[in-house]
Amino acid sequence: VVDVATAHVDGPFTYTTGGSAPALGARVRVPFGGRLVGGWVVSDPAPAQPDASLKAIVDVEDESPRFDAEAVHLAAWLRGRYACTFREALASVAPRGAAMSARSRFAFPTAPDASGATADALFGAFGARPFTPIAAVRALKRAGLRMSAQRAQAELARAVRLGTLQRVQEREKAKRARTTSSEMCLVLADAALAKGAGQRRLAAALGEHDGKLPSRQACKLAAVGSDVIRRATKAGVIRQEPLAQAAATAGTIAGRRPSMTATAEQRRAIETLDAAMKKGPVVALLHGVTGSGKTFVYSRLIDRLRRRGGRAIVLVPEIALTPQTSARFIAIFGERVGVLHSGLSDGERARVWNQAAAGDLDVVVGARSAVFAPLPKLALIVVDEEHEPSYKQDVAPRYDAAAVARERMARSGGAVILGSATPSLESYQEAISGGIAYVRMSQRATSAPMPPVQIVDMTAEKSMRGRQAVGPALVERMDAALKRGQKVILFVNRRGYAGLLLCRACGFAPRCRRCAISLVLHSADGSLRCHVCGDAFKVPNACPKCRSLDLLPYGFGTQRVEETIGELFPAAKIIRMDADTTTGRGAHGRLLHSFGAEGDVLIGTQMIAKGLDYPSVTVVGVVSADVDLNRPDFRAAERTFSLLTQVAGRAGRAAPGSNVVVQTYSPDHYAVRLAAAHDYETFARKELALRRELRYPPFGRLAYIGLAGVDASAVGKVANMVAEELRANARGVETLGPAPDPLPKARGEYRMRIALKSESEADLLDACRSAQRMRRDPDVRMHVVVDPR
Numbered sequence: 001v002v003d004v005a006t007a008h009v010d011g012p013f014t015y016t017t018g019g020s021a022p023a024l025g026a027r028v029r030v031p032f033g034g035r036l037v038g039g040w041v042v043s044d045p046a047p048a049q050p051d052a053s054l055k056a057i058v059d060v061e062d063e064s065p066r067f068d069a070e071a072v073h074l075a076a077w078l079r080g081r082y083a084c085t086f087r088e089a090l091a092s093v094a095p096r097g098a099a100m101s102a103r104s105r106f107a108f109p110t111a112p113d114a115s116g117a118t119a120d121a122l123f124g125a126f127g128a129r130p131f132t133p134i135a136a137v138r139a140l141k142r143a144g145l146r147m148s149a150q151r152a153q154a155e156l157a158r159a160v161r162l163g164t165l166q167r168v169q170e171r172e173k174a175k176r177a178r179t180t181s182s183e184m185c186l187v188l189a190d191a192a193l194a195k196g197a198g199q200r201r202l203a204a205a206l207g208e209h210d211g212k213l214p215s216r217q218a219c220k221l222a223a224v225g226s227d228v229i230r231r232a233t234k235a236g237v238i239r240q241e242p243l244a245q246a247a248a249t250a251g252t253i254a255g256r257r258p259s260m261t262a263t264a265e266q267r268r269a270i271e272t273l274d275a276a277m278k279k280g281p282v283v284a285l286l287h288g289v290t291g292s293g294k295t296f297v298y299s300r301l302i303d304r305l306r307r308r309g310g311r312a313i314v315l316v317p318e319i320a321l322t323p324q325t326s327a328r329f330i331a332i333f334g335e336r337v338g339v340l341h342s343g344l345s346d347g348e349r350a351r352v353w354n355q356a357a358a359g360d361l362d363v364v365v366g367a368r369s370a371v372f373a374p375l376p377k378l379a380l381i382v383v384d385e386e387h388e389p390s391y392k393q394d395v396a397p398r399y400d401a402a403a404v405a406r407e408r409m410a411r412s413g414g415a416v417i418l419g420s421a422t423p424s425l426e427s428y429q430e431a432i433s434g435g436i437a438y439v440r441m442s443q444r445a446t447s448a449p450m451p452p453v454q455i456v457d458m459t460a461e462k463s464m465r466g467r468q469a470v471g472p473a474l475v476e477r478m479d480a481a482l483k484r485g486q487k488v489i490l491f492v493n494r495r496g497y498a499g500l501l502l503c504r505a506c507g508f509a510p511r512c513r514r515c516a517i518s519l520v521l522h523s524a525d526g527s528l529r530c531h532v533c534g535d536a537f538k539v540p541n542a543c544p545k546c547r548s549l550d551l552l553p554y555g556f557g558t559q560r561v562e563e564t565i566g567e568l569f570p571a572a573k574i575i576r577m578d579a580d581t582t583t584g585r586g587a588h589g590r591l592l593h594s595f596g597a598e599g600d601v602l603i604g605t606q607m608i609a610k611g612l613d614y615p616s617v618t619v620v621g622v623v624s625a626d627v628d629l630n631r632p633d634f635r636a637a638e639r640t641f642s643l644l645t646q647v648a649g650r651a652g653r654a655a656p657g658s659n660v661v662v663q664t665y666s667p668d669h670y671a672v673r674l675a676a677a678h679d680y681e682t683f684a685r686k687e688l689a690l691r692r693e694l695r696y697p698p699f700g701r702l703a704y705i706g707l708a709g710v711d712a713s714a715v716g717k718v719a720n721m722v723a724e725e726l727r728a729n730a731r732g733v734e735t736l737g738p739a740p741d742p743l744p745k746a747r748g749e750y751r752m753r754i755a756l757k758s759e760s761e762a763d764l765l766d767a768c769r770s771a772q773r774m775r776r777d778p779d780v781r782m783h784v785v786v787d788p789r
């Protein structure tokens with residue numbers, strides 16, 4: 001599989017071994033289309049008829065395998081299932097920089113004396129400078145000493161044993177650390193400003209990766225150099241930012257009982273699941289209310305599995321958001337736990353990967369991509385909070401980690417446990433129809449009851465319109481809790497100060513000119529910011545349209561709620577947690593720790609909705625439950641239901657007497673009502689009936705074809721052409737649209753979407769593949785999302 005990033009080049013290709021015989025998983029250089037490119041070997045060499053048209057592998061860059069046959073199978077499966085290229089699939093299965101044994105370098109500590117021709121030749125070439133095995137092979141070739149990479153590796157290893165040569169891994173590590181910490185991230189600001197082919201390629205590469213890439217990777221993908229980066233920055237096409245240091249996993253565990261005995265319900269769950277796992281491959285849905293102790297059940301199952309010699313992967317939606325979960329596994333399994341998350345550098349990631357492959361870890365806890373961790377004797381993959389959309393990767397390969405887990409375990413005979421308090425309707429439907437096993441836990445482990453949920457109709461509370469973030473009902477509950485010394489969590493669905501800056505005279509609200517979206521008011525630096533492209537502007541004194549001075553912040557963000565609560569409860573210690581307060585390394589853990597230790601009120605976005613477990617939280621307020629409900633998405637109700645359930649689940653985990661207050665403009669919506677009643681089953685029945693009627697998942701399969709480009713009419717033309725062809729030719733597929741994407745313009749690019757519905761996976765994938773093969777305007781990018789979440 002060649003390392004060439006275009007959809008038209010999708011191997012595998014056949015080469016002759018050319019003397020050296022690299023095994024499956026090796027990295028090689030091969031001639032391709034008139035030049036030399038890198039590539040990965042995806043099968044073992046096999047004898048074949050002599051064929052003059054076959055080219056030979058030129059060089060073996062790295063003998064140590066990056067993946068095994070199982071990984072190749074998984075990559076092939078990803079490619080078929082998610083309409084991506086083999087190369088994209090392989091890059092996910094075997095991440096870059098993750099050779100299965102550390103890439104070593106060698107150096108002579110002193111001049112070799114009488115150690116033979118090899119050592120002399122190498123010392124002649126390198127002196128005291130360190131070199132890689134592949135450089136050694138080349139130097140030896142130049143000195144007239146031809147040998148295979150394998151042979152050279154063996155010679156080097158022998159020289160190390162003899163003391164002639166030393167391995168220099170430390171320096172490598174130091175170098176890696178330096179480059180990663182100083183590396184910049186390129187952010188796409190406005191694709192429409194790109195001039196020249198290089199800048200356009202760069203903009204397209206960034207657009208394809210959600211607008212953001214580490215600079216080295218962006219250069220490589222777009223095949224541009226630092227001059228293009230410099231000019232693109234100056235022209236305003238891109239911005240440069242220090243590579244975000246994601247939050248480290250914090251060891252902040254709220255006081256925990258060291259040893260717990262399983263409740264009756266938990267015991268039943270453990271025995272049922274364990275028995276099923278011993279029998280053979282199994283997929284099970286563990287449907288347990290918030291606080292029922294699902295994590296406890298996973299850990300007991302893994303403990304038993306370990307004693308039988310098995311290993312496990314635990315997937316969590318986003319590791320930085322769930323430090324408590326990973327900390328709990330570390331507390332139980334200690335050193336045998338590896339944690340993989342997005343904040344790791346390539347080097348750190350490769351280290352955990354290699355430890356896993358070497359059998360030094362029994363449990364790997366991680367986000368989405370940890371589903372590929374190369375654990376030998378892998379017997380269980382837990383997908384915690386399986387309903388979370390973050391399990392779907394949003395760049396190619398656009399895989400779903402839960403589906404990958406099932407494919408992986410189906411092949412090796414292991415188990416998959418999908419855990420959730422609010423299962424996705426796909427999983428639930430499969431469970432109640434007997435397709436997968438179903439285990440229900442309906443009680444909290446602590447025997448604390450589920451907290452009562454009060455719905456506050458915001459349309460009725462006049463005082464709240466645009467002025468007051470929290471109404472009297474919530475203020476009263478908060479007051480009582482704080483007086484008793486208990487804690488409060490407030491959930492707000494937007495960061496920043498206010499959603500809009502609205503002119504009261506003419507109704508104008510500033511929008512981002514690149515992204516067709518309202519600018520959000522931020523208070524700290526008095527700026528207006530775009531939450532899509534990150535652009536910031538100074539707040540105008542007067543309305544840019546009518547010159548009126550009557551500009552009013554409208555709607556609520558976390559900053560404004562923090563301000564209001566500070567005025568209402570001046571003595572309370574308030575912690576705000578959102579993307580703006582958690583940029584530093586470890587900030588997430590620090591904030592949570594300080595809330596647990598001395599905080600009174602935690603105000604935050606999505607990132608506080610799940611996983612937090614603080615016994616002294618007795619009031620949870622949802623400042624506005626509506627944003628998700630208004631999204632043009634067939635999952636809007638499901639998302640709202642699960643978010644409200646998750647947020648409410650933070651309350652009253654230890655004792656009765658807790659309260660949840662939900663403020664909403666849609667008090668009668670069934671998702672709001674049924675979440676307040678803690679009634680998943682009724683919600684699911686109602687929602688499934690709607691989905692069945694419209695043939696939405698789980699009753700039909702769905703794919704989106706996205707088109708994007710800086711020229712609106714070109715995008716529209718391609719979208720119409722693709723939709724028409726599909727309507728005319730795709731069998732067994734219903735083609736809907738094209739319609740503007742829910743985000744119709746982003747970072748200077750216009751976006752359209754075609755939706756495909758089908759009862760048959762094969763028909764759906766055929767249609768996607770045929771769309772990808774259609775000839776189209778090269779300035780319009782296409783991406784395909786199979787099974788969108």
Ligand code: ADP
Pocket residue numbers: 256257260261262263266288289290291292293294295296445446613653
């Ligand atoms: P879930 O993941 O289902 O929301 P958790 O695993 O976070 O639930 O457990 C909720 C709380 O109940 C935690 O504080 C946990 O320590 C506690 N807990 C779980 N099982 C037991 C048990 N058997 N005995 C006592 N406390 C338990």
Ligand code: ZN
Pocket residue numbers: 503504505506507508543544545546547548
């Ligand atoms: Zn105005």
Ligand code: ZN
Pocket residue numbers: 512513514515530531532533534535747
């Ligand atoms: Zn913008």
